[in-house]
Amino acid sequence: MSEGGEDVYLYIYDLSNGMARVLSPSVIGRQIDGIWHTGIVVYNREYFYGSGGVQVAEPGGVIGPPQEKLKLGTTHVPIDIFEEYLNGLHETEFRGEEYHLLNHNCNNFSDAVSNFLIGSGIPSHIVSLPADILNTPYGQLFRPLIERITNDSSIRANSIAYLRRRAQETEFQELNQDIEAARLHSLALRERRNEIKEKIAKREQKKNKKRKKNPESGDFSHLSKMSESVETQPPAGDADAAQIVQNLEDDERKEREERKKNREPPIVYKDAVDVHIEFDTLVGLIDGKLNEEEQQSLEELHQYMLQDEGSWALGENFLEFIGRLLTDKSLNEGVSLRTLNVLAAAALKDDVILMLHQDRRQHIMMNYAYGVDRLPLPLQQALTLFICNLFENLGSSEWLLYISEWNYNNNQISNIRVTTKVAVNAILSEDEDMRDRGTAILYNLATKEVKLWFSTTWPWN
Numbered sequence: 001m002s003e004g005g006e007d008v009y010l011y012i013y014d015l016s017n018g019m020a021r022v023l024s025p026s027v028i029g030r031q032i033d034g035i036w037h038t039g040i041v042v043y044n045r046e047y048f049y050g051s052g053g054v055q056v057a058e059p060g061g062v063i064g065p066p067q068e069k070l071k072l073g074t075t076h077v078p079i080d081i082f083e084e085y086l087n088g089l090h091e092t093e094f095r096g097e098e099y100h101l102l103n104h105n106c107n108n109f110s111d112a113v114s115n116f117l118i119g120s121g122i123p124s125h126i127v128s129l130p131a132d133i134l135n136t137p138y139g140q141l142f143r144p145l146i147e148r149i150t151n152d153s154s155i156r157a158n159s160i161a162y163l164r165r166r167a168q169e170t171e172f173q174e175l176n177q178d179i180e181a182a183r184l185h186s187l188a189l190r191e192r193r194n195e196i197k198e199k200i201a202k203r204e205q206k207k208n209k210k211r212k213k214n215p216e217s218g219d220f221s222h223l224s225k226m227s228e229s230v231e232t233q234p235p236a237g238d239a240d241a242a243q244i245v246q247n248l249e250d251d252e253r254k255e256r257e258e259r260k261k262n263r264e265p266p267i268v269y270k271d272a273v274d275v276h277i278e279f280d281t282l283v284g285l286i287d288g289k290l291n292e293e294e295q296q297s298l299e300e301l302h303q304y305m306l307q308d309e310g311s312w313a314l315g316e317n318f319l320e321f322i323g324r325l326l327t328d329k330s331l332n333e334g335v336s337l338r339t340l341n342v343l344a345a346a347a348l349k350d351d352v353i354l355m356l357h358q359d360r361r362q363h364i365m366m367n368y369a370y371g372v373d374r375l376p377l378p379l380q381q382a383l384t385l386f387i388c389n390l391f392e393n394l395g396s397s398e399w400l401l402y403i404s405e406w407n408y409n410n411n412q413i414s415n416i417r418v419t420t421k422v423a424v425n426a427i428l429s430e431d432e433d434m435r436d437r438g439t440a441i442l443y444n445l446a447t448k449e450v451k452l453w454f455s456t457t458w459p460w461n
Contacts, residue, residue, distance in 0.1 A: 005074040008117050009041040010110060011059065011066040012126070022403060023420050029136055034067065036126045038110040041069075042117065043079050047086065049109030053096035054086055073118035085116055102130045201312055264447035266391040267440035268348065273385070275305055275345040282338035286331065297321035305346060311354040318355065323364040340382035344389050353395035366418045367408050373425050377434075384426045384437040387419060391444035401445075419445070 014020065014034035024032035039048035039062065046059045060066060075082075094109055107129070111121040121127070279302065290298060297318050303309040325331065325339040346352055359365045372383055390396040402415035419441070426438025 005076045006042055006079075008072045008075050008114065009059075010070040010072050010114070010122050011039045011041050011046060012068040012070060013037040013039075013063055014067045015063075019416075022414075022416060032129075032133065036107060036129055037063070038107050038122065038126060040110050040113045040117070042075065043082070047113060049094050049099070049106045051096050051099040053099075054090040054094050054109070070123075072114055072122065073120070075117040077117055082117070086113075089113075102134065105130070266397070266444045266447065268389045268392045269344075269385055269437070269440075270348060270389075270392075273341045273345045275342060278338050278341040278345070279305060282325075282335065282342060285335050285338065286325070289331065293317065294321050294324070301342070304349075305342060311349070311351040314355055314358075316358070319358045319362070319364045323362075323368070326364075326368050337378055337382055340379065340386055344382060344386040347386055347389035347396065348392045350393050350395075352390070352393065353399060356390075356396060356399050363406055363408065366413070366415055369418050369422055370408060370411075370413055372422050377429075377431060380425065380429070381431070381433055381437070384422055384434060384441070387422045388437050388440050388444065391441070397444065 012034075013036070015037050016023075016035040018034075020032045020035050024030060037048075039046045039057075041047075041059045044059070046057050046062065048055055048057070048062065077085075089109075089112070093112075094104075098104055107122065107127050111127050114120065114122050125132075283298070286298070297315060298321070300314050300318060303313040304311060322339060322343070326336045328335075346355070356365070369383055369387065372380055375383065387400065390400055400415055400419045405412045405414045407413075423438050423441035423445070426434045426441065429435055429438070
């Protein structure tokens, strides 16, 4: 140790990667700047506490660079005395089995070590974070869940020590690189596929216009026949383009399957809706109440949901049609319910993201979902099911977390805020199905790359 002493730093990490600031007002009703994990850095080492007890690492080598390096002061405690002190903590007050997410965590350890080294603790807002959150009305809802997880040995095993060991493995680093490369390649494939599909769709639209010049008798009861076409020998150019699309879809499907293997499986409800019954009921409720363009949109929905034509079959104004079914008070009250149930089934399709991208223009779906708390219970149930099922595929689950904001009814909202509102509304419901689905959404949020409260690295480990 130098004559001037050793500088003592507090390394502060935000385990939410900035998401706590965005989500906390909606989830717990107050602003939380971060979910803090801390370590004491002195003598060129970082000391921290988790379910494995007192541990040491290279500064910043545990979970990446800290958000802040706060100088606490200077210590004149010799390193050998400090190490004896740490050994004592490791064998007594800060044993691994004494670790508790709420009451005895990494920040309590940092506070104790800081007091030993320089005679004062770490900032109080870091130590009091668990109590501040749980003392809110919404925060109290999470206490039983946190207590249960604290006593779960399988969760306790996911400590900082485990993350550090894993991060140092070459295979883990290579896996991250492969995933990133696959993601970039997938984006390129998707862009190319969409370009080709757009060209083919334009050709089909021209053909459909020609067919409409020879009107056929019949009504919407012949819906299943409308999508059938007479087999003809396609021109060579169309055949080549179709083959390219097929090849690209096959490649992208393989990549999606590979990416799914590298993530925690989401909780979704694949058998909650019989799409055939819901669609047939919907058709009956709106029979004779649609204009020609809306009839076409309904046919597109039929092709997408019942004939597995792919989301390319959905026209540019499809979501405007959905918006009318959800909000038009002149329609039967069952129309919006059946529409949401059909959408809940559509959410499970791996190409639903292409439909969702239409919502960037008018935010029809998310504006509707923002008013979830004002809907009748059956509509709340169906809407919550739709949001939950969107976690089935990577593209649609990432869409739910978009943070780009827009103004709606004098409120700044975003996809992530709406998703959070739907989840919180559900878990606060007296209805059991709603609570189950709301919990599923929170779980699915936790298994995303964004670390929220319920990720394997807990807020205060």
